[in-house]
Amino acid sequence: MSAQFEITKSSNFVLVKISGRIVSDEGLADALDTIDKSLAADLKAVLCDCSRLEYCNSTGLNFFVRILTRSRKVGLDCVLVNLQPSVKKLFEISKLDEIFSCFNSTDEVEAKFNKVK
Template identity: 25%
Template sequence: MAVKFDKKELGDKLVVTIHGEIDAYHSAEVKKFIKDSINETKLSKIVLDMSEVNYIDSAGLGSLVALYKDARMAEKEFVLAGLKQTVMRIFEMTRLDRVFKIVQTVEEA
């Protein structure tokens, strides 16, 4: 399944919605799109809407950690929103739920 993106500005935040899986096949594409979005926007908050992501693997997690660092270097807040239970469980098992700011909905970010 191909990965797709939607990008929109909502008030003070840039919301990037990912549709598909963040796995070894797609993580480089995800990373490039979001890194470009971080560098292009003047907004101080990047919200990754992951409500359409059904699966993430270690390559995907690695990409998100790298993007988190990129956002911090650019002095921008990086927030994950709308994680499905199966995806959230992986963040909890790897303890990355303590690294990322994770919210239920994009509006909460």
């Protein structure tokens, strides 16, 4: 099963819900285009909900780096929420956990960004 993306926009975030497995470029360009169209300077961050992301390889890591790069170009952060243990391990091994803000819940994200003025 390839990855599925549900991309929505709230008053504070672009929410990217990812499910399945990211092991190829299939569907990634469309997801990035949708994210690009949703980015706005009045938002706080792109929030990637990875609770249903079962697995990703280096293609998946590259996808997240591309989201981060595009987010930062408009002054936003990209945060990861609910990383599954195998995906979290990949971020740790690649040291990308030092670049991304990772949270255990959307409540933690809301609390962090509501403190930031």
